[in-house]
Amino acid sequence: MSGLVVNRLSVSHGAISALRDVSFTVEPGQLAAVIGSNGAGKTTLLRTLSGLKDASSGNAEWNGREMLGAKPDVLVRRGISHVSEGKSVIPELTVKENLVLGGIWRANKSDTNAAIAEVVELFPRLGERMGQDADTLSGGERQMLAIGRALVSRPKLLLLDEPSLGLAPLVIEQIFETIDKLRHKLGLTVVLVEQNAMSALEIADTGVIINLGEVVASGKASDLINDPALRAAYLGY
Amino acid sequence: MQKVIETVLIGLSTGSIYALMSLAIVLVWRSTRVVNFAQAGQAMLSTYIGYEIATRSEVFWLGLVFAIAAGALIGAGVDYFFMRVLFKHATTGPAAVVAPVIATLGLLGLIRSAVGLIWGGDLRSIPAPVSRDGYTIGDTTLPFSPLNTLIIVSVCLVLIAISILFTRTNLGLALRASAYAPEIAQLAGIKTAQTRTIGWAIAGGVGGIAGMLITSYNFLSPNSLDLLLVFGFIAAVIGGLESMVGSVVGALILGVGLTFILNYVGTSLTFISGFLVLIVVLLVKPEGILGSRKGRRA
Numbered sequence: 001m002s003g004l005v006v007n008r009l010s011v012s013h014g015a016i017s018a019l020r021d022v023s024f025t026v027e028p029g030q031l032a033a034v035i036g037s038n039g040a041g042k043t044t045l046l047r048t049l050s051g052l053k054d055a056s057s058g059n060a061e062w063n064g065r066e067m068l069g070a071k072p073d074v075l076v077r078r079g080i081s082h083v084s085e086g087k088s089v090i091p092e093l094t095v096k097e098n099l100v101l102g103g104i105w106r107a108n109k110s111d112t113n114a115a116i117a118e119v120v121e122l123f124p125r126l127g128e129r130m131g132q133d134a135d136t137l138s139g140g141e142r143q144m145l146a147i148g149r150a151l152v153s154r155p156k157l158l159l160l161d162e163p164s165l166g167l168a169p170l171v172i173e174q175i176f177e178t179i180d181k182l183r184h185k186l187g188l189t190v191v192l193v194e195q196n197a198m199s200a201l202e203i204a205d206t207g208v209i210i211n212l213g214e215v216v217a218s219g220k221a222s223d224l225i226n227d228p229a230l231r232a233a234y235l236g237y
Numbered sequence: 238m239q240k241v242i243e244t245v246l247i248g249l250s251t252g253s254i255y256a257l258m259s260l261a262i263v264l265v266w267r268s269t270r271v272v273n274f275a276q277a278g279q280a281m282l283s284t285y286i287g288y289e290i291a292t293r294s295e296v297f298w299l300g301l302v303f304a305i306a307a308g309a310l311i312g313a314g315v316d317y318f319f320m321r322v323l324f325k326h327a328t329t330g331p332a333a334v335v336a337p338v339i340a341t342l343g344l345l346g347l348i349r350s351a352v353g354l355i356w357g358g359d360l361r362s363i364p365a366p367v368s369r370d371g372y373t374i375g376d377t378t379l380p381f382s383p384l385n386t387l388i389i390v391s392v393c394l395v396l397i398a399i400s401i402l403f404t405r406t407n408l409g410l411a412l413r414a415s416a417y418a419p420e421i422a423q424l425a426g427i428k429t430a431q432t433r434t435i436g437w438a439i440a441g442g443v444g445g446i447a448g449m450l451i452t453s454y455n456f457l458s459p460n461s462l463d464l465l466l467v468f469g470f471i472a473a474v475i476g477g478l479e480s481m482v483g484s485v486v487g488a489l490i491l492g493v494g495l496t497f498i499l500n501y502v503g504t505s506l507t508f509i510s511g512f513l514v515l516i517v518v519l520l521v522k523p524e525g526i527l528g529s530r531k532g533r534r535a
Contacts, residue, residue, distance in 0.1 A: 072424050076424070077426060083424075090414055093417070097410055104410060104414075104425055109407075153426065
């Protein structure tokens, strides 16, 4: 089956079990929001999918091909890009260097340059700041740069870990709008991990709610938003 | 006045060699957070290999090429066979910080003994590629020779090559990214373990150049590079351990400073002065003269 299929995935940190039997699917071109409170296991899920962490059991396939057991550098080459938590840019490098980094695995430099030009078109503000060190950027700009870096690798599956973390409400709104626009424009499949449940579900096609390492609910995002019990228990109002 | 100028020139030449060693230490520190005390042993072994080639072929430059290649191979080997294994088994707890440093000290002893077994403890010398006799102006012979000039010029070339590598190439970007943020580098598709091994290889090659240059000026023995290690390390600390430019500036300051003490005070104080500088820098400016502007992690 094409798309992302996660099947009975379990992950542990030593003796502590972080994820238990997590299963969900994301159809190609769809956006799945993974919602849950702090410590629910959302970040562990993404780290496992991108090859940073080993799973203890279960499997995960992207377009019919097993992802688990492959290292991140291999998965990037298969079109899977992970933007890790907390504005994942390298502050000591310039904006341009951070973007080049996204395509560094390509043998062909002109492909990278073309991809960077596309990203700059999407985020003109980055274009104005190409020569600056990334640590001179605002929080929102850094998040744009982190996503931009991932896009330079021209991914098919984008794993986004809490892009709203530490940003002002107005900026968060912009970030979510941008993600929504991007994925339609580029036809991306997205797994968006968020604590900011409502904003994430509003742009999502499907939602997966995780609590204490287990999936407690999943389905169409609109159904989840309208389920009074879920709203009260997990969506915070 | 003439003596002052001569002292500065000799100091710059000595400092240039310290610069290569401190650069090798900084290169490894930046990419692995390990102060590699085995660097002196690696450089010494590569210099012995360079010495064999240079004396047999009677071509210094061929010896230098082999010393660089040997240094790079040894450096890569140390990372691949020792450091990777070590990091796999000692990643957490207090041992994680100390273990690699102790391991590099152990490795230094091991290489030194192996070299002693193969080549013995005799002092050996490499025929210098250019004259060691000082330049003469009129009737006076300066203590500064064509060899000193060659040393300064080659060190400048190495520094330019390394800075081009680091700032203009994808490999350089990969090396920097892996040093600053290994996880982001990995997510960007960089094979960080391999990149780190390349970093060790570059450092090893630079160490090989330092060994050959100082030996063309001095003698080679299983202990002859120890002082170079000490001064290279002090220079790296003066520069902040993190910055390549800082380590070079630190090395030049140290080279000139120590040569002044040697020429004006006496040999007996040179060694102690090096340590005094280290202590003063650690007390007054522990981040180094050009220590990272953002005071980045320890």
